[in-house]
Amino acid sequence: MKKIKWVVPTFYIIFLMLPIYWLLNMSFKSTTEIINVYSLWPQDFTLDNYKTIFTDSTWYMGYVNSIMYTVFNTIISVSAALPAAYAFSRYKFLGDKHLFFWLLTNRMAPPAVFALPFFQFYSSVNLFDTHIAIALSHCLFNIPLAVWILEGFMSAVPKELDETAYVDGYSFPKFFFKIFIPTIAAGIGITMFFCFMFSWVELLLAKTLTATMAKPIAAIMTRTSSTSGYELGLLAAAGSLTIIPGAIVIYFVRNYIAKGFAMGRV
Amino acid sequence: MNKTHNQKAWFFVIPVFILVAFNAVVPLMTVVNYSFQETFGSNVFAWEGTRWFKEILHSERFHASLGRQFIFTFIILLIQLPLGIAIALTMPKKGWGVPVCLILMSMPLLIPWNVVGAMWNIFALPEIGFLGNTLNSLGFDYNFTQQSGDAWFTTILMDVWHWTSLVVLLSYAGLNSIQPAYYQAAEIDGASRWDIFRYIELPKMKKVLTLAILLRFMDSFMIYTEPFVLTGGGPGNATNFLSLDLVKMALGQFDLGPAAAMSLIYFLIVLLICWVFYSLMMKDEGRT
Numbered sequence: 001m002k003k004i005k006w007v008v009p010t011f012y013i014i015f016l017m018l019p020i021y022w023l024l025n026m027s028f029k030s031t032t033e034i035i036n037v038y039s040l041w042p043q044d045f046t047l048d049n050y051k052t053i054f055t056d057s058t059w060y061m062g063y064v065n066s067i068m069y070t071v072f073n074t075i076i077s078v079s080a081a082l083p084a085a086y087a088f089s090r091y092k093f094l095g096d097k098h099l100f101f102w103l104l105t106n107r108m109a110p111p112a113v114f115a116l117p118f119f120q121f122y123s124s125v126n127l128f129d130t131h132i133a134i135a136l137s138h139c140l141f142n143i144p145l146a147v148w149i150l151e152g153f154m155s156a157v158p159k160e161l162d163e164t165a166y167v168d169g170y171s172f173p174k175f176f177f178k179i180f181i182p183t184i185a186a187g188i189g190i191t192m193f194f195c196f197m198f199s200w201v202e203l204l205l206a207k208t209l210t211a212t213m214a215k216p217i218a219a220i221m222t223r224t225s226s227t228s229g230y231e232l233g234l235l236a237a238a239g240s241l242t243i244i245p246g247a248i249v250i251y252f253v254r255n256y257i258a259k260g261f262a263m264g265r266v
Numbered sequence: 267m268n269k270t271h272n273q274k275a276w277f278f279v280i281p282v283f284i285l286v287a288f289n290a291v292v293p294l295m296t297v298v299n300y301s302f303q304e305t306f307g308s309n310v311f312a313w314e315g316t317r318w319f320k321e322i323l324h325s326e327r328f329h330a331s332l333g334r335q336f337i338f339t340f341i342i343l344l345i346q347l348p349l350g351i352a353i354a355l356t357m358p359k360k361g362w363g364v365p366v367c368l369i370l371m372s373m374p375l376l377i378p379w380n381v382v383g384a385m386w387n388i389f390a391l392p393e394i395g396f397l398g399n400t401l402n403s404l405g406f407d408y409n410f411t412q413q414s415g416d417a418w419f420t421t422i423l424m425d426v427w428h429w430t431s432l433v434v435l436l437s438y439a440g441l442n443s444i445q446p447a448y449y450q451a452a453e454i455d456g457a458s459r460w461d462i463f464r465y466i467e468l469p470k471m472k473k474v475l476t477l478a479i480l481l482r483f484m485d486s487f488m489i490y491t492e493p494f495v496l497t498g499g500g501p502g503n504a505t506n507f508l509s510l511d512l513v514k515m516a517l518g519q520f521d522l523g524p525a526a527a528m529s530l531i532y533f534l535i536v537l538l539i540c541w542v543f544y545s546l547m548m549k550d551e552g553r554t
Binding site for chain 2: 005006007008009012013015016017018019020022023026034035038040076080081083084086087088089090091092093094096099101103104105106107108109110111112113114115116117118120121136137139140143144147197200201202203204217218219221232235236239242243245246247249250251254255
């Protein structure tokens with residue numbers, strides 16, 4: 001029993017890694033080699049695809065754009081969600097439950113429903129094709145998520161902590177920033193991870209809200225593949241590079257992922 | 267926790283309220299607005315009442331994509347939940363294997379959705395992809411761009427690849443929260459492996475599993491980018507799910523009225539099912 005246990009996760013991980021390996025494999029081949037030769041590893045190893053991406057500003061600016069709006073969004077979502085989550089976890093107030101569910105409904109709204117109205121709305125307020133527009137539009141699903149996760153972490157902190165601090169003469173802001181935030185630091189880390197993740201992987205809204213200036217890398221990929229006759233090698237290299245930021249973020253939060261999920265919240 | 271009544275708490279919620287309302291209310295009202303009107307190009311609108319809603323609810327096209335959507339979501343849940351639980355049960359509990367498993371399994375979750383689609387497209391192409399080539403050399407007649415069965419198979423396999431890890435991570439967290447004392451007690455009572463799973467692990471995982479079902483339902487019901495890149499809804503309409511159909515109607519054909527009506531019906535279906543789940547979950551947490 002003990003011996004065969006590792007078989008299931010091992011096979012699962014192999015299954016997960018196969019398509020990723022294939023993408024990497026393709027990224028080191030030239031497009032002609034991809035189309036003409038089927039091989040499990042590059043026969044004619046080349047870094048040309050990566051070179052193209054790092055020297056052409058329409059390519060690498062895509063990465064800069066994606067990272068910019070993702071970071072903006074993470075900062076906005078978490079800083080707006082912190083006080084709100086505190087209110088939901090500590091107080092009862094008029095309409096609190098309805099408000100909480102209404103927030104969650106926005107996580108449930110199919111982005112396809114909002115694509116066209118978002119385009120018109122952000123154009124009419126002159127924010128079309130800016131990083132801030134994408135960052136704000138991603139708040140639609142990230143803020144409810146952030147409030148939800150943070151509320152779980154905050155509710156796990158006993159209320160006596162607040163009361164003791166007030167007795168000790170702390171004012172509310174001093175208590176909140178000096179005591180409360182450090183207490184739930186792990187929770188904030190997890191929240192930032194999820195905000196980053198959902199903003200990084202979303203494409204429909206990011207693509208709809210941009211034309212040239214703030215275009216995300218993922219959207220540049222779709223455009224290039226259709227106009228310049230499907231450059232598979234380039235596409236694979238660009239795709240491989242989009243995995244890196246996620247992998248870095250996972251590495252930093254690896255010890256917290258399980259703990260964060262254990263709070264019963266995502 | 268017993269909470270105190272404090273109406274001033276609203277001040278804490280205001281930033282969130284404004285940001286979400288800014289994003290949700292205005293666009294949603296735009297959709298509602300369109301759904302009752304006919305557009306004649308340049309900003310000329312005519313009142314149509316509930317005509318679009320009636321048309322959509324009776325249109326075969328909507329029934330077909332809704333049906334496909336439900337079948338897809340159902341299959342996804344049926345595969346991912348048991349598989350995710352099984353992997354979580356067999357994952358190492360301590361040692362160097364834990365971070366390795368967690369990091370590698372989280373990878374698919376952080377890849378942009380259209381890259382997932384593109385990656386699977388390359389992976390499954392009959393001639394040059396590993397999956398397509400292997401299947402064909404094994405004697406299967408596999409081509410996901412032409413045979414609808416293969417297209418379904420590939421789309422489902424892609425989603426299993428993409429999202430099973432979420433179920434794994436959730437279940438794993440649920441399992442980790444079980445005190446060792448429970449297992450010791452079970453051992454003393456001579457419980458079988460199945461009994462331990464059925465009477466200790468499953469009840470303890472109930473909360474995270476409800477959450478897993480809720481999240482997997484929501485996200486698979488809204489799936490757009492991955493099948494759009496992988497199959498584009500084809501061959502024919504074989505994998506034309508709700509979101510794909512909706513975007514085709516709204517941005518492709520500019521049928522704003524029917525598309526808006528369809529959006530609202532779509533949204534209401536998701537909302538209704540999620541509300542049922544949410545109520546169940548909150549009842550469990552004892553805070554109704």
